[in-house]
Amino acid sequence: MPEIRLVNVTKRFGKIIAVNNVSLKIGDKEYFCLLGPSGCGKTTLLRLIAGLIKPDEGEIYIGNRLVNDVPPEERDIGFVFQTFALFPHMNTWENVTYGPRVKALDPEETSRIAHEMLEMVRLHERLDAFPNELSGGMMQRVALARALAAGAKLLLLDEPLGQLDAKVRDALRYDLRKMVKDLGLTAVHVTHDQAEAMAIADKIAVMKKGRILQVGTPFELYMNPQHIFVAHFIGESNFLEGFILDVKSTGSIVELRGGLKIKVNDASKKKGEKVVIAVRPEVFTVEKRGGKDANVLRGTVERVSFEGNNIRYEVRLENEDLIVIVRPSLLEKWLTVGEKVYVRFPADKCKVFAYPSAGLTEELAVE
């Protein structure tokens, strides 16, 4: 059963460390996403699992078998490339039957599997078509059928939806997940698109600069990011700099720039420590008249943009910090530019992170 284990894996290209001491476990029949900005090492990690490159250090196990020295053709994997890599000199049928053919499987069995796979990706009508006669979505489906027809239980996907139009991409996401689940496969899917990862994955590993920052379900990563970059990369967050003014058993008081104070339900940081608090745009409530409570800060609406289902405000606080607030557009009366408002911070939804030693901008950079 294809469970994957990576133990302290490192891969260098010259002076660049593409994958830095990564350990990871991917469970059998799991749909797993490697998510991160470009250049974070996610594709390198996938190619290491596929055996297209060899690690400099560490061990890679597929189903308890150490595969460091096993060539890709003996790993029993399916690999879908970002550019699809359909063989241009073969038609759909020849592409899809290539795997069984080079493994010398029984021709009747080959034909049966290939028909089944092509039926599944709904391309049975285009058996004779060459890759240059197919649309992007079709090529992607042929690539998928080809990877699956070889009978692999482990499917590796390198940005498989990256080259497709938005609508096709959204539709294929669900198809992809359904196919993997129906066939009982383990899938490792590389993407830089967090919405795609959230929609498709059982579990996600967020990577940056060759390291894995956090592994978890989409829900865990969104609700409980363990790293400031994860809070930034998954969904959207406002980041406010400050320091811990006081720590109590129920939480702490954070003093923001300009002496503004808010209460948070996090008592893990020390008094006087420099911190960044991360707040999702949809957790704020906005009021026209402020009460006496804590956690309500005054500000001015600077920009209003209508996004269909949501309305997005940019509000300048009195300390000059700018925060983004998102509210459901059809349920409330809209604010207008220039309006003075009171913004309520919910104490239980403000995540507190130690101020990054490299600086906030550097830590959040996606390039």
Next chain:
Amino acid sequence: MSQTRVHRILDALSSKKPVKYTVYTLSTVFFFVLILIPPILGIIVKWDSINYVLSQPELSSRALNAVAFSFAIALFVAFIDLVAGLPMAWYVARGKSRWLSVLDTFADIPFIVPTVTLGYSLLLFWSRSEGISSLFGGSIVSPGWLLVMLLHFVFSFPVVVRVMVGALMDYKMEYEEAARSLGAAPLTADRTVTLPILKPSLVSAFTLAFARSISETGATMMVAGAFENGPVFIQNMKNGWAEGVVSQTTYEGSMVLASFILIVVSCAIFAAIRLLGPRLRLPIKRVWPSMERKLSGAGVVNIRNIATLIVFFLIVLVPSLYVALPAFEALTNGTLNEALTGTGIWQSFWQSMLLSYFIGAVVTIINITVGLPMAVLIARKRFGKAVSTILDIAVTIPLIVPSVALGASLSIFWRENFAFIPELWLLIFAHLSITYPYFVRAMSAAIERISIDLEDAARILGAKPYTVFKTIIFPLTKYSLFAGAIMVFTRSVDETGATLAVIQPGSPLKTAPVLLAKDWVIPFIKNPAAASVSAAEIGLGCGFLILMSFLILLVLRFIVKGGGRY
């Protein structure tokens, strides 16, 4: 006039349609009138003399046999070159070690050794008592068809390696990786995926090797002995005429007949390759997984690499450079000193070198001036797709005309119609015809690789055509331009067959390869004791020529390495 002013005038001129089309038309006219027509027309005006040959059954069957041998050898050698060159290209392109770039440079050496020197070198190595044969107490390979094949294999080998290394470098590895991930062993992936995708390059490598083998004269006549292929037959008839053994009509008729068949059949073969190439499917249906896996193993791959290197060193490299070996003797016995001071025979040697480099420089400048508009014309289809295709094929024709026939025909055409043109210019015309295809093809391929979007973007931003060329096309193709120019220059300096055919007996205009062939090597082969030069002197003379070409090659490599890729 300031530079900006010149620039502005050129810009203004370049946006005028009549000016643009005049430049293109002039370059086309120049191509037809000076490069393509004379080498062919010379044959056509002597068409009647064919009857004279056909009326002599013995002579005409000798001509036909020679031509048939030409094709047999060219097809066979081109095939063997692919078989031997492909593993070498693979080894160079896919290996990771640093010394591979040295090996890559070595692979070009047969290309820069002047052909006549190459022929003599192989003759020394394989069949004369000075060569490897002495180890076996006799001649291993006597002059004849086998030595001709060895020679053709050697001089086409770099062409095949160069084309295939380039193709492998540009190849998207993802196809091969996809095949591997689907369970194909490396050999299976190479055979069923990589090679079929690289087929166009295989075809063009084959075609180039074939064309080179069909047309080469200078070196072939050195090693042919009593054997005749098409070009050697023409050369022998010419020698016969010069010695008064055969009449002028017999010589001309033989030349016309042999050249005509060579050109027509070659064109037919090229057309067939062009038409059938895309339809030809390599055998990829059957797969033998366990056997191919075994053949992909490290042991087998090592054996293959070692065999490739042995073939390269023992059959290609060492025999090519063998001629320069006696030069070491020359270094110590005072010959070097004589050579450097230009005493005795060396005076004419340095004069001939000077002439060679002068002609090379003139030919290079003319090529750039008239070849560049032609390259743009072909690559950008300025006169429509059909015209571009026709020009593209027409440009390659001078490649397949046997160089001796090209020289002879061109000389007939100019001498009989425009006798006032000095011989020096005839030499330049001959070299132009031979080098023009190389330059134009290299440049048009380079221009085609530049996306038209870049040009459009520059135009939309306000650049006039001349500025587009200066700021976009030129910077992106300048490495190809340098490479093309240096290729033209070395090819011109090394040219032998056509040059021999153009100059008249007793002419003072002897380029270095002609001097080496006619005055040094051939008399020496006939009778070393009576020759005016020694083995050491020949070795040193050839050594100088090779050394200069090698330096130029290094410059070329340095320039191209400086950033040919974008």
